[in-house]
Amino acid sequence: MSGALLLAVTACGGGGTGSGGGDGKGGDSGAARSKQSEAVVSISPEDGAKSVDTSGALKVTAAKGRLTEVVVKDAKGRKLDGKISGDGAGWTPSTHLAAATKYTVHAVAEDSEGRTAAEDAGFTTLTPDDTFVGSFTPEDGSKVGVGMPFSIRFTRGITNPKDVEKAIRIRTEPAVDVEGHWFGNDRLDFRPEKYWKPGTKVTVDLNLDGVEGRPGVYGEQTKTIDFTIGRDQVSVVDAKKLTMKVMRDGKVIKTVPVTTGKPGMETWNGQMVISEMLTVTRMNGATVGYGGEYDIKDVPHALRLTNSGTFLHGNYWAGGAFGNYNASHGCIGLRDVRGGWDKKVPAAWFFNHSMIGDVVVVKNSEDRTVDPDNGLNGWNMSWEKWKK
Known part of the structure; x- marks a missing residue:
């Protein structure tokens, strides 16, 4: 009996430590290692x-x-x-x-x-200590004229413009090449080579959150803006003939008499985009460098063309100037009535047939061409210069 017990113990011990153990757990571990990726x-x-x-x-x-x-x-x-x-x-x-x-x-x-x-x-x-955002035009969901760029102005001067521009994506339907141009270090405008085609849908993706616009200053905006291009309206003001031809899709639909800047205060030449529409506004010469020459509290039907104060607006005080002589301080005046109540006068008609982004072209004035950054007027820059 004791011999049988001894044999059983030896057999158990041999199963755990002898050469036969190679077929047990040790062998499985080696196989697993051979299947492990070297990557x-x-x-x-x-x-x-x-x-x-x-x-x-x-x-x-x-x-x-x-x-x-x-x-x-x-x-x-x-x-x-x-x-x-x-x-x-x-x-x-x-x-x-x-x-x-x-x-x-x-x-x-x-x-x-x-x-x-x-x-x-x-x-x-990282959580930045200093940030910047951009205010933009046009507004999300708006319908605008064929001359409307997408313009964004930043709250801090940008010293890494390529990184910021890369974070702004413009998509259009139908597709068209859209390029950006910096005016100084705080404004970036986007436009195609020529005016937009009517009906174009434009989507702007602002992915500025986390962009280092300047050392230690990061963007904090993530937003998508959609706008649509409306009908094609371009109006041409002839400062010598004192007329404005309003054109839709290249065809004249109305010609109205105007008055433009008088000698020494001529209206800018060039392509200007309507950036603001005001049914009534105050115009004070002191705000544009003309001292106390005028202060009109109820200018009707005013459409802004430049940041510096050029408007196309209703005028009820110029008498017989319209179509006959230039009498303004640089603006384009259309005949109107005080209070703007008459819908049939040229100023009211034009205001009611205009939208933000429409183009007004001035020619034959004695002044120079308006600066591209004076308003939304980058169309006065060649495509080659715009892309630089």
Whole structure:
């Protein structure tokens, strides 16, 4: 009996430590190791990192393999666009990151045997101390004339204009090439080479959140603006003939007598875009450098053409000037009545047949061409200069 017991103990011991153990757990572990991918995925910044830069810090790489999938999402589940390099060795985002935002990264790589390896990480971007925003025109949902650019003015001077411009995307239907032009360091306008085609739908994506516009100053806007181009109306003012021809789709629909700037106060020449429409407004010469020469509290049917104070407006005080002589301080005057009650006079008719973004062209004035940044008047710049 004792011999049988000894044999049983020896057999048990041999099963745990002898050469026969090679067919047990040790052998399975070796097989598992042989199936493990050689690819190594690396994510920068490291998991748990905070105050990460919004540009240049996020990178995903693969060694001994090729990246096959990289998904980056913010806390709301929105994906960040990016691209895997042709050799599969790296992935970079196609845009900057938003500020004060938590991101998660999931990356997968494949080795030469087709075996996959995955890596996950999470990090949070910096919270800026200084920010900027942009005020823009036209308004979301508006219908505008064929001359209307998309113009945005920033609250801080921009020293990284390429980064800011890259963060503004313009989409059109039908498609047309739209280019941006900087006026100084705080204004950026977008327009096509020629006036918009009527009916064009324009979508502007502002992805400024996280853009470093100048050292230490970051954008904080994410917004989409849609506007539509209305009918084609371009009006031509002849300062010598003292007429304005109103054209729709290139055809004259009405000709009205006007008065423009008198000698020494001539109206600008050039293409000007209606940027504001006021049924009544006050015009004071002191605000435009003409001292106390005039102060009219009830100017009717006023349409702004420049930032410096050029309007096309109703005029009830110029007597017989319309069509006969130039009598204004640089504005374009159309006959009107005090209070603007008569809908049949030229000023009321034109006001009621106009919209923001319509074009008014002045020719044959003794003054020079209006500056492109004086109002929404970039059409006075050649396409070649605009794109520079």
